[in-house]
Amino acid sequence: MRPLSAAQVLALWDAGQTRHPIDRALLALALAMPEEAPDELADRPVGWREVNLLALRNATFGSALDGYAPCPSCGALMEFGLDGKALLDGLPAPDSNARIALDGQQWRLPSSRDQAVIIAAPDPETAVDWLLDRCRIAESDASDTPTVNRKKGPKMKCSPALIGDIEAHMAALDPAADIRLGMRCTDCGHAWDAVLDIGNCFWDELGTRARQLLEAVHRLAGAYGWREAEILALSPARRAAYLNMIG
């Protein structure tokens, strides 16, 4: 994965301001992976998005990945420091065609598009129902038998046991969709598994880098009269050298 250029960092930061985090992640991947059809990025499994976003952030911001998570027991903010490259090496990218066959039915892995749709669910149980219904593959699509009716059948309610089984299979087939960090609070001793949100980390780092670039443009444009595009096109070393010269 190639790092984002200075101009791409600013373009992404600008375009992502008013977007949902899922859309921001897809915008970033559309920029970084022009060989992928933009419409199809949203249909890739969630963990595929996370693995590629992690690769992009590692390439752009370096391997050291620092963040913090609030202790669920006392609220203290606990910092963590990770090796982003080691994390990436341990995460398999899921197979987009992976299928879960249980109880005579089949499901595919949830995608970014599915995640975006179930945000509107009124409660978590309904969100799970919607998700499993979207991911359930109609029999007509799962078999080779030609059929006139290729629409999905009526909505089926899964039993709690079956839902648990499907979720366990989904997690096993796409571990990158839900990355957990073992944390321990140094204030109260509470231990928990914190969710590592790659998109949030990436967006925070992108914001920091964008502000640095905007400040560099502001100062260099004022001192030399250069245009924004010219300043962003400078190598980081040259930009830093000129910034040093104007003090």
Ligand SMILES: [Zn+2]
């Ligand atoms: Zn605590």
